[in-house]
Amino acid sequence: MSEGKEKNDIKNVITTGPPVAGLVSPSRENLIEPKTKEKEEKFGYDRCTHCGYCRHVCRVYNTSWSETDYAGGRNRIIKALDRKDIKFDKEEIIPSVFRCMLCGNCKTVCPVGIDTLEVFQNFRKAVVKRGAIPARLKGMRDSILKNNNPYLENHSDRFNWCESSEFGKQAYERTKRELDLIDEKFSSEDLKKGKRNSDSVGYFIGCTSSYRNRELVNATSDVLGKLGIEFYVFPEERCCGSVLFRTGLEDEAIELIKHNYKMIRESGVSEVVFSCSGCFSTFTLEYSKFAGGNLGFDIFHLTQFVLKKVKEKNLKIRYTKRTKENPLLITYHDPCHLGRYCGVFEEPRELINMIEGVKLYEMKHNRDMSWCCGAGGGVKALYGDIAGEVGRDRIAETRTCMIRIREDRLKEAVETNAEVLVSSCVFCKNNLFQVANEDNSPLKVMDISQLLNDCEFYQ
Ligand code: SF4
Ligand code: SF4
Incomplete structure (x- = not known):
């Protein structure tokens, strides 16, 4: 690389490299399996x-056409920074680092077996440590550390949702009663040793559902109640830390992990259910690592848990608003955090296919090749709703790019001729619901908890 002005330019690094090939569009059928995957080796x-x-599957690239x-x-860019071929310019580096939804589709198709998710999260961590942190991310971090949620809401309001769900209210009161008992009669160590039933179930709710999507928590509580589960909640629950991990603020997330982990262990529950795929993946990946590979309790996404209970109890499921002859036509959107992150592709489909009165159609991009909804990796929080607040072109362009990504996903869902797009993550539901609303789309968007809540379970 020549000395001088060009040396500091990110675009120059991109355009002076060897030409990229990538002429074959990857699909599940023609994926090249890297040998490293067999050995479970990870490459950087x-x-x-x-x-x-990976260019073909990247929704950001396919919207922006930007090589960065x-x-x-x-x-x-990372290599060039390592070799000091480019200067570390905070303003210039931020979009290159954060214009990525961490959807993981590139990881699925990479023939070399590069763990792009780990690489990009580490990249974020390194640049944030060097002070390249978007202002909005700073605000989110401060709110999480002060209020235990990223939305500047009072921690004491976290459980206000349960007022509108009978089963939720019962769960909260049951938990509070037992917590009082802990003080009076036995220690939390006793709980771990089995004073609470060995099959007791906890429900970890998450910030977005608690403060922004109470209808999802109510629906989940009601579904658990209908299945006869006397579950517990965690009145001292705090943000799971997902947004901090995804945006390079891992160090700040450690205290949250310690708190939530200790809280669940001391509650004595043996199974924890999640309706938010973001919280679920953070427990599956980061909390498990923190606990040395063994959490000491089992974790389930709602779809897995309901499927398990339906099978155990030998139940049938019927969607009450339609019939077998006139079913509700739905398509299922795989959340990246549930699918590619945790490998949960089939359980939601198995569950949906068990419902009488519902028919499932697949979108072209499904399972491990599913398109991201456009909300992941912190981009929705960083760029989603701030067009009026930002001056820099690149940031405004990012927002346009993210809107296109969610529009494309909705278009693909409409092409299936389904009436309803069902997802199993609060972020996907919100992002796709917003675009469907803005576009006056005929397609309804709902979470799987809402679909299940319109069902009856019977023998
Ligand atoms: S994680 Fe997703 S958005 Fe990020 S580079 Fe890979 S494919 Fe693109
Ligand atoms: S990350 Fe993998 S798929 Fe993408 S350009 Fe590099 S080697 Fe190719």
């Missing part, structure tokens, strides 16, 4: 051959 960005295979946006391009 330095192994990137810039083959360009796909995984191979970002790997080139």
Whole structure:
């Protein structure tokens, strides 16, 4: 690379590299399985051959056409920073780092086996440590540390939702009663040793559902109640830390992990259910690592838990608003955090297919090749609703890009001729619901908890 002005330019690094190939569009059928996957070895960005295979699946690249946006391009930037070929310019580096939803589709198709999610999260961590942190992210971090949620809401209002769900209210009161008992009669150690039933179930709710989507918590509580589950909640629940992990603020998340983990262990529950895929993936990946691979309790996404209970109790499911002859036509959107992050692809489909009065149609991009809804990796929080507040072109462009991504996903769902798009993550539901609303789309968007709550379970 020549000395001088160009040396400091990210775009220059991208355009002076060897030409990218990537002429074959990856699909599940023609994925090249890297040998490394068999050995479960992970490779870093330095192994990137810039083959360009991942460009085809990157929704950001396919909206912006910017070479700095796909995984191979970002790997080139990381290499250039490592070699000091480019100067670390905070303002310039921020979009290159954060214009990625951490959807993981590039990881699925990378023939070399690069763990792009780990690479990009580490990249974020490194640049945030060097002070490149978007202002909005700082605000979110401060709110989480002060209020235990990213929405500037009072912690004491976290459980206001349960006023509108009979089963939720019962769960909250049951938990409070037992917590009083802990003080009076036995210690939390006793609970862990089995004073609480060995099959007791906890429900970890998450910030977004608690403060922004109470209808989802109510629906989940009612579904658990209908299944006859006397579940517990965690009155001292705090943010799971997902947004901090995804945006490079891992160090700040450790205290949250410690608190939530201790709280669940001391509650004595043996199973924890999650309706938010973001919380679920954070427990599956980060909390498990923190606990040395064994949490000491089992975790389930709502779809897995309901399926398990329906099978155990030998139940049938009927959607009460339609019939077998006139079913509700639905399509299922795989949340990245449930699907690619945790490998939960089939349980939601198995559950949906068990429902009489519902018929499932697949979108072209499904399961491990599913398109992201456009809300992941902190981009919705960082760029989603702030067009009026931002001056810099690149940031405004990012917002346009993210809107296009969710519009494309909705378009694909409409093409299935389904009436309803069902997801199993509060972020996907919100993002896709917003675009359906703005576009006056005929397609309704709902969470799977809401679909299940319109069902009856019977023998
Ligand atoms: S990340 Fe993998 S798929 Fe993407 S350019 Fe590099 S080697 Fe190719
Ligand atoms: S994680 Fe998703 S958005 Fe980010 S580079 Fe990979 S494919 Fe693109």
